[in-house]
Amino acid sequence: MTDTPGAAAAQQPLVVPMQIEALAVNERVRLAEVFQRWQANYALTRLNLSPEPPAFSNTDTAFNSDPAREGIYLHWQLPEALTHGTDTDGDGVPVFPLVPNRWLVVRQAVATASGERTDTGWIVESDHLDPALGTSPYMDRDGRLTRIGRRVGLATGEWSEPGTPGGLFLTAVGPGLPTFAAYQPYNTDVFSVHDRTDDLDPRTAWQLNYLVAGWYGDPAADPLAGDLAARMAALRWTADGTAPDSARTVCHGTVLDIAWQRQGSPMPASDRPDYVTIGVGNNTEHATKAITEHAGRRAGAPPELAALLSAVHSGVLDLLDEPDGQFRAERAVHASWFTPTHAGYTWVLEDVPPDAPAEGARRRPRAARTAYAEVLARLNTAQAAHDAAVQDLIGAQRRLYDLWWAANLPKVPEAPGEPAGAYRERLDALVRTATEEAKAERDTVATLRAAIPWAESPDDLNDAIRAYQDAHGLPADQVVLKRDVLPGFQLPNDPVVVIRGTKDRPLPPDPEQPAATDLYTVPEGTYDDAEEDEAPPLACRWPAALVTGVRAAGTTVSASQANTPAPPHLPAPDGLAGVLASLLRELLHLAPSNARALARAAGYAGDVTALTEAMRAPEENAVGTPGTYTAPWRQPWSPLFFEWKVDYFPIEWQGDPGGAGAGRANWSFDGTSYRWLGTGAHPVPVSLRGRQFLTPTPGKTTAAALRQYARTHPGPAAGALRSLARQADDADLFAQPLVGFTEQLTARGHTPASLNPHSRLSPDLRTALTEAAARTLPPDPGARPRPFTGWNASLYQPLRAGQFAFERLAVIDRFGHTLPAIFPDPRALLFAAGNEPGDVIGVGVPARRFAPELPAELTPSLRSPADPAQGHHTINPPTWYRFTQLTPRLVQPARAGFTLLDARDDLNPLTTSSDPDTTAVAAWLVPGYLDRALYAYAPDGAPLGELRTTLPPDGLPRATWHPLPYSRYRTIGELRDAYPHLHDFLVALTAADRGPAALRSLLTVIDRTLSTTAPLGEAPAPYTPSVLLGRPLALLRVRLGIDLDGPPYADPAWRNLREGTPPGYPSYRWPVRLGERNELADGLVGYFHGDHRATDYRLLHTVLDTPELPDEARDYFAPIGTGSSLTLPARPPGSDPENRDAAFLTLLADPRGTVHATTDILPTAEVRLPARLVEPPLAELPVSFRLGPLPATPYAPEPDPAGNGGHAAHPPALLLPRPSDRHGTWTWVESATGDRWTEADTYAADGEAHHPHPAPALRTGRLTLRPTPADETEGDRR
Incomplete structure (x- = not known):
């Protein structure tokens, strides 16, 4: 052989392994199995639609009835390095590497009984473009529709390289379709072939071997061109032996011993599951928990096992060992059910740390602090204006996108009662206006951005920050300006489905047998406990390492290249002729079905049966190094797609769907979550559907979490954790969100748009549409109005609250081979006696039998929580097991958040205050348990006075005010101007109609609350007042609100599209529960609330429940309970400039504690005083x-x-x-x-x-x- 790596100067081929899969579709498979195969329709891109058809549509319905569909479908998976794009241009658009465009495909057919043999070969020209003679639909770089790929048989004559005059262009994503290389029907004669085997007798049993080898027609496009060592390192390819100076890529794979008989043969063995169990959750971890709980019940395992595994998977197991761990873990899990979106930035100033600690360092002069605070306030004001403008820009782009999309649909309706063409004229005018508005908003953002430090890269941002400091008098040697990310807006996750497949229908375990007999139990020793290594580089081979012989019965059997059977006219591309022949020779020595041919070619007279057995173990018996993928053939099952269709029944927030019963609540908030009360459901469902990639996420993420926990917790259990991680890797779990579920409720389409890059659009319009299309699905205006009937009902739902049941569900592999887990069922809402649901579902289960595994949070609400035997509230009680409940969630990103306010001015938030001494603390209150007094101090720690019970001469006890030493406030009235909130608090507490009972009860409430509160915060040791008196409490001023991330999502239905009437959900009021009674770190004692900024200090909303309250002055206290006394709407930005729909609160709280606000519709909001407002004054508190x-x-x-x-x-x-x-x-x-x-x-x-x-x-x-x-x-x- 001439092209060996011995000569350093020669360009040698590098054999890169790739996995080849072969689907055998004989007559039995074609007639009995289910296939959903479709092709991309690139003509749809001219309508800005995705070339992929919607779920469950446009499939090849003739596949099962057409004998021409039979044969071997051979599909090769490109090496991973050739399927990953990189953002080389910095514009966020990945650039994918070129892939081989020439492929040699060889089939060896050996008759099982007679040994008759045929060798057939083809050349696949993957980048051949021809609208008539090409094979697979395609769209070229200029947007022209064509077809790509052709297969040239070698039996008809010599093949010669046709050349690539336009240069190589083919990548793994083809014309921009992510699944182009992965889904075989998309890439026939590109990355796959359909061998119909018409030349083989259909009644004869054959064993088929396939070889695929690919190379670049233009060596300059080869990924190994250049510095070979650097290129191989970048590609994560490695090869043993001496490397040459330069090399060429040859991608190679084989399929060995396919059992093939076109007619009269049984179903081939496959890994395709016959039954699946499906869990639904708010994220992958949540749905996986439902699956593991289900498996645990079947295995008789304690429920704590599934809970612990879920805690590891969710990353909260460590929290459970900490104080308040259960609360923190639950909040973290709840927050993971939402996806954060960007909300903007805020700026902070930090002192430059000194080189050495300074003794007796003095505070910076007030003049300097004031100057710095003014600069920071102006910057935060400018940043807030910029962030608000960005929200307005996004809203304007969404509005433009809706209008433009509707205007470019093939047909636009005629509005009832309007002249013909009036609707389109108005729509076109609105598009022009919306384009101008979007451009104006973009210009506004650009103008405001000039006033703040801004840059795309971290290095450029640092430069911009330094320039801003220099320009605004912030000396870099004293202070550092830093940009912090604001808490994000939160969008509820789409429901997630986790699928577990099995070959056999699992039976419930016998209660008399141990749990070890259950099919889910893994025998001890099955998995080792070694640490999992990082995925190694791909092992490639130089030609000298190819297999050239087999060791059998003590003899090496080797056929020469000259004696190796080959198809006629084997091609000999420049520099690769030798390696192609060597790969064919290797195949002769690898496939056990070639044993007889190998014996003849090598002159071997020994036992052919022994030779065959030796060839079944190439790792042990091959002379040379077998490639990575040499396992015997098995009918493949590689799940790729997940298609779903559900019937979703909306449930109104209040009242009935038609408007009756207005004001009647349909959902009840218990302070943590919502419960459906059984009313307000729509009788007609909304149909939602989609198709997504299916990924083995649950097992991989669970395994990764277990390994990480083992690394961070070394000890005797680490080995068991690693063993459990290996079991999780093999758990056969696949997951996928029902992507688009929530968006479809807002009348959006179910497939993403594909903006036609060749359409004629102005730059401003294209920019706006491109950015909007990246954020949302296209609108679905619904059906056009019909004559005499008027407008059709809108598809829009203002809230995600309801129950859904699966109507259809299918898992589809790379070949379109389908597992139809659920098929449509006209009796889905009926129930026949005795037709109970099973624990698992089989192939083709009717929808009425399907019962998903659900966590408690998605299980339909009990009719009576106190009596579960009464059953659940469901849309259709006879088939209650079908339904998954989604409690109320906003359909738009939103955020619940606190804002610390200047205690002297509610209109002055701390972040934009120009006074460096601004504080949210209205006063410090210290309970004196020895003399049953309440001490009051100014925000800076200066003493003000005490409130204690006295007995005046009239004999009537009163709560009276007494100034503390050096206080100039002799009466409560004198506090009004300097400390207005403290004044109002004390006036209400000492009201004549209450006497001293309110003070005594308040001290009791404080004592009982703080007995279960112990926040550490950043307090130094020791803290004097709490040693001698009670713990200091802060009377602090905050604003609490729920804010949308932009204008509310308008209904894009034809009837509403032109006017853009906003929806009603911003007016819904959501209960908010403040505080966490039994959490140590939650410092809330209670809060005062009132109308807008007028606070009612006569009523303290306390975290204590009614039985815990003292008997005296009961009218002074109101238990927070479930939070029904505080309700807030979700406000669009700019709609409430005076914050009338926010809550202005005065909190009575431990200053080192955190105050929590629970809504369930959003992650829990938190507020805590910064240490700079707490530690200095408390350290000086006399x-x-x-x-x-x-x-x-x-x-x-x-x-x-x-x-x-x-x-x-x-x-x-x-x-x-x-x-x-x-x-x-x-x-x-x-x-x-x-x-x-x-x-x-x-x-x-x-x-x-x-x-x-x-x-x-x-x-x-x-x-x-x-x-x-x-x-x-x-x-x-x-």
């Missing part, structure tokens, strides 16, 4: 105890140590009983006259008896502790 009359002795200092007979100079001080000074300095403070206070140091009196000199005097005042700034003693951090 503790003051009212004492007296108390005997105190003036402190007499020790004699002067200098021996002068006098005393050391010392300021006035008192000797009195007091606590230890380990937490700070204790002083005695007394009220003098007016606003004056006198203060004296204190010394602790010991317990020994002393002669009182000077004599003690009775004093009434306050023992005050000022915390030591550098206090580092341990104590209560709370």
Whole structure:
């Protein structure tokens, strides 16, 4: 052989393995099996439609009845490196590598009984374009419709390279279709062939072997051209042996020993499942949990096992070992049921960390802090304006897309009662107007973007930020400007289906047998516990490594290349003739059916049967290195598509579908989730459908999660976790979201649009349409009005709330071979007695028998949660098991969020405040449990006063205000201007009609709430006030709202399209439950709410339930309960400039805790005070105890140590009983006259008896502790 790698200067072929699959369609398969095969219709792209037909439509209905469809369908899967695109131009459009355009296909047919043999060959010209003579539909680079690919038989004569005058162009995605190379009907005579085997006797049993070898007709297009080592590394290809200086790619694969008999043969063995179990969930992990729970029930496993596996899969297992782990895990899982979308940015200023810690570092001067805060406020204001403009741009593009799409449909309706053509004229005018509006919005975004640091790449953004700092007086050596991502808007996930296939119908386990007998149980030792290695590079071969012989019975059997059977006219492309012949020689030594031919060619006189058996184990017996894919043939089953069709029954938020019963609730919120009350359902379903790729995600992601957990938790269980991961890899689980489910409810199409790149559109219009089409499916205006009947009913649903049942479901493999899991059933809503649903479904199960496995969250609501025996609320009670329930969700991305407000001005959010000392804290409140008082401090920690119960001369106890030392606020009324929220809070608490009972009850409520609250936050150790008094609480001001990501999604129906009347869902009010009673980290005690910004401080909404409330002053408290007292609508941006539809709240909360807001329609919202607003004032918070009359002795200092007979100079001080000074300095403070206070140091009196000199005097005042700034003693951090 001449092309071996021995000569370094020669260009050698590199044999790259690829997997070949062969579907054998004999007469029995054709008649008995189900096929859904379709071809791409690229003419639809001229209408901006996808070339792929909708699900369950335009299939080859003649396949089962046409004998010409029989034969071998040979399909090769390109090497992975040739199927991945990269964004080489930075425009977000992947560029795919060129693929081989010449393929040699050789078939060896060996009669099983007689040994008769034929060798046939073809050349496939994958890039041959001819509208008449090509094979597969195609669209060329100029948008012309044509056909691609042809197969040239070698039996008719020599084949010669036709050349590629236009250059190579073919990639794995063909004309831009992602499944072009993966789905065999798309690529016949491109990446597959249909061998009808007409030259073989249909009644004779044959064994067929196929060889496929592909190369580039133009060596310059070969991916190995250039630096060979670098190219192989980039492609992740490797090969043993000495590498040449340069190489050419030869993609190669084989199929060995296909059992073929066209007529009279049985069904070939296949991995195609006969039964499947299907789970539905809010995401893959959720649906997989339903499947594992189902398997666990069948195996008799405890339910905790499925729960733990689901926690690992969801990545929350570690949380369960932490305080509040159950709450945090549930919130994380709930949040994973939504998909976040971009919501914009905010900017923060951070101090540059010093090179070395500075001792006694002083705070930056207020003038500098104010200047920096003003710059930051202006920037955040500009950023907010920019982000709002982006939302407006997206809304304008969506509106333009809807109008343009409808205007370009083949037919536009005539509006009832309007002149002919008036509808189209108006529609065309609206398109022009919408185009101008979209351009204007884009210009606005560009203008606003110039006012903020902006760039596409991180490096350019850093440069823009530095330039902004320099231009706005933010010294880079002192502060750093950083851009933070705002919490995203959230869109509910489409339901996800997980499919588990089995060959046999599993039977319920015998209760008397151990669970190990169940089919789901894996025998011990089946899987090893070794660490999973990273996927290795693809093992390729140089020609010298090809198989040239077989070791059998102690003898090496090898046929020379000259004696190797070959088809006539085997091609000899330049530089590749030797390797093609060598690959054919290798096939002779690999296929067991070639044993007799090999023995003849090699002159082997030994036992042919032994030779055949030796050839069945090439890894052990081959001379050379067998390729990667050399396993014996088996009828393939490679699931690729998942097609689904469901009947969805909407359930109104309130009232009935026709408008009756307005105001009646159909859904009940229990504080965590929604329950359907059985009313408001539509009697006629909405039909939804789609087709998606099917991927083995559940097993792979579960295995990856288990391996990661084993890596981060080394120990005795790590090996078992890795073994379990290998089981998960083989779990036969496939998953796919029902993509488009939610969008179709808003009257969108079920297939994505394909904007015709060759249509004549203005640049502004094309840009807007391209960006809109990337975000949403095209609109579906519905049927046009008919004469005398008027407009048709709209398909639009303003809310995703309802129940659905599968009408049809099919799994389709690469060849169109189909597993029709569910077929349409006119009796789907009926139920015959005794026709109960099974645990699993078989091929062709009618829809009325199908029962999906559901998690609790998607199971239809119980009629009575207290009595499950009453059953479920379902659309059709006799077939209740068919239905999956979707509780209310918005059909548009939205966000529930808190905004911290300036406690002095509700119109001044903290993020845009120009005052550096702005805080959301209205006051600090410290409960004094010893004297049943409530202490109040200013936001900066300055003492204000205490509220305590006193007994005036009239004998009626009252809650009265007393100023703390150095406070100038002698009465509550004096707080009105400086601390308005504290003033209103105290006025309501001390109302004459309540007396001191409200204060006593409030202190009780605080105590009971904080007994189950222990947030650590960022508190230093120790925290003095909580050691000596109760924990400080913040009275803080926030705004809570639910915001849509843009204008509400309008109904695109023909009737509404021109006017664009907004839908009604922005007016729906959603209950919001604040706080989490039993969560340690949730710091909420309660909140005050009112009408708009007027807060009602006479009613505290508390996290305690009614039985936990004290008996006194019950009218002062209202349990939050399920959150029914606080309801909010989802607001479109700009629709509520005064925030009248937001809630202005005053929270009473632990300042280091988090306050949660639960809606279920969105992930839980959270708010927490930043540490800069908490730690500095609390560190300085003075503790003051009212004492007296108390005997105190003036402190007499020790004699002067200098021996002068006098005393050391010392300021006035008192000797009195007091606590230890380990937490700070204790002083005695007394009220003098007016606003004056006198203060004296204190010394602790010991317990020994002393002669009182000077004599003690009775004093009434306050023992005050000022915390030591550098206090580092341990104590209560709370």
